[in-house]
Amino acid sequence: MSSEKLVEALADLKEEKALKLVKEKLDAGEEPLKILEICRKAVEIVGKRFEDAEYFLPDLIMAGEILRRISEITKLDIEKAGEVKYLAKVVIGTVQGDIHNIGKDIVTFMLDANGFDVYDIGVDAPPQKFVEKIEEVKPEIVALSGFLTLAYDSMKKTVEAIEAAGQRNQIKIIIGGGHIDENVRRYTGADAYATSAAKGVRICKKWMEI
Amino acid sequence: MSLYTPWKKKRKEIQKILGDEKIIKESWEHYEKMVFLWIWSWLMR
């Protein structure tokens, strides 16, 4: 059985069809890891379609939902399974005082779809939590998300904490959110800013020189 | 129907009104509206 059908069903967000194909493959004795590889290929396509404004937030969420159900069937964590070679590690979180997750979740999905190994530390994340995660996973990139204008100060504090921990030289820091511009970047001391997930991913890829 | 217990429905439940129905009706509706705003204030945010 060809894997193209499953890639297509997944990328086209045909949930029942995709699940049926996965079950068929499992019944036919296909390695779960092979199925996960196929899923990654589909996620890449979904990410590309989002970048090209063919897909939008509900479509990303639906893709995530189908993947979640495939994980249930195959009993494997799609995002962390297999011998995937990642471009780089990214620690991402919404900064302290801000509990908005939607922007961060889009970026997480898009980074993942583009081959980054993403560590999401959630919302309202204090500077120390970033520092600890950086210490733990040694990422190349740290992404700070914030929707509210109060996030500017938290971003600044987070960058300062990273600097104080002696981690600043080893990483690139990108900030993102709706009300973010060059003024905010300069204020916070980050290396770059992005107002959309696609722009953010482009910058991260450029940093990894690809 | 937007109000939960509109006067038409309530009127049927009251056996007798010896006085002015309008007085009762207006007050009834006033508080139906107040409670409507209260309930929906928990969705309109």
Next chain:
Amino acid sequence: MQEVDGNLAVKKSPKELYNERVERITTATSLKTPDRVPIVLGFNISFIARYGGVTVQELMYNYEKRAEIIERLMKAFPEADAIGSGGTLSGPVSDALGQGLYEIPGRELSPDVSFQFIERCNMKSEEYDMFTENPTEFLITKYFPRIFREEWNKGLTRAKIAMMKGIFAHNDHRAFWGNKRKKWESEFGMPMARSSMTKAPFDVLSDTLRGMRESSIDMYKRPEKIIKACEALVPYCVMYAELPHTLRIKDESTRKEMKPQIGMPLHRGCVPFMSLKQFETFYWPTLKEVICRLVADGFICRPFAEGDWTMNMKYWREVPKGKVILKIDLADIFKAKELVGDTVCLQGNVPATLLQFGTPKQVEKYCKKLIDVVGEGGGFIMDGAVGIPGGAKIENIVAMTKFTAKYGVYRR
């Protein structure tokens, strides 16, 4: 923070000021040229706290303190033609009910940040029909126990007492701000920016009922249920906007009546929150219906296009002319003028970052462009993109208001 003395050169009576301001906004709304570009200052609660030197937490409980700071702001910026007072969530009401829709400063959040909405699903997929058939029944029996969980988990008596306390607290809150509104109109001649509010039916469904995740999946799995629910919501959204006006006791004075403006924060309609096709299917038809019904009943609608609505701008050509003020956040307001400027009055959009990090000169430059381009021929109201955010520099608000009051005069 430094206090501003904004005294006006010419002293006018509050009544004269009120009429003048209302006239200005009304004229701009109907797409004509007033004497000058009107200015609206929607103070965010975190800005009010910073100006007053208190925490946001205190402002959520101490209404008197909040009102006093707002009065100082009205004196500091007399060029404003209407103001916003920073949101309606009350600390006492929240606590009495144990509400779980928001995280609150001083409880889950640090005392100096604004309260924030919690993204969560409060309606199960199998409950669509129940909601659509009888929303009130659903809200009382299913929704309230979920959003007031903190109290409802402790038994029925505790839950009922929580409701009673919540309504007492709500009434105090409502009466307090109702009185302040009257006082500010009669003593300061200052109108409030919005007179009541409502939402797009889809946002009601997506924000508080199903949540972003579930409502997105529903677009695939049960699209017809979304549409039915949104249609069922239309009369409720209209009524929620209109009732406060029928309940508000008519003011006896001979002041000009400002046509009530219905605030409508729009959350999840624009690209990339959904595609244009999804927008046309799930979002726009019922939102347009709510707007048209409100306009037919004599109201002005003031939708706040949160986020970047550039891609969705063209749809606003479909609303009644001169009856809608479209508040612009991140959308290209200059392009909006071209596209929909002959249908809706545009309000906005001095960027939050400019107000916080810019210089007065930069603010003036942006305001000049707004006045020159968007203000051309009327139909424009000056405002911040997200009102006046917590970090805004005072000198930048002074620059925005003083410059607009001077440069924004229309030559006759």
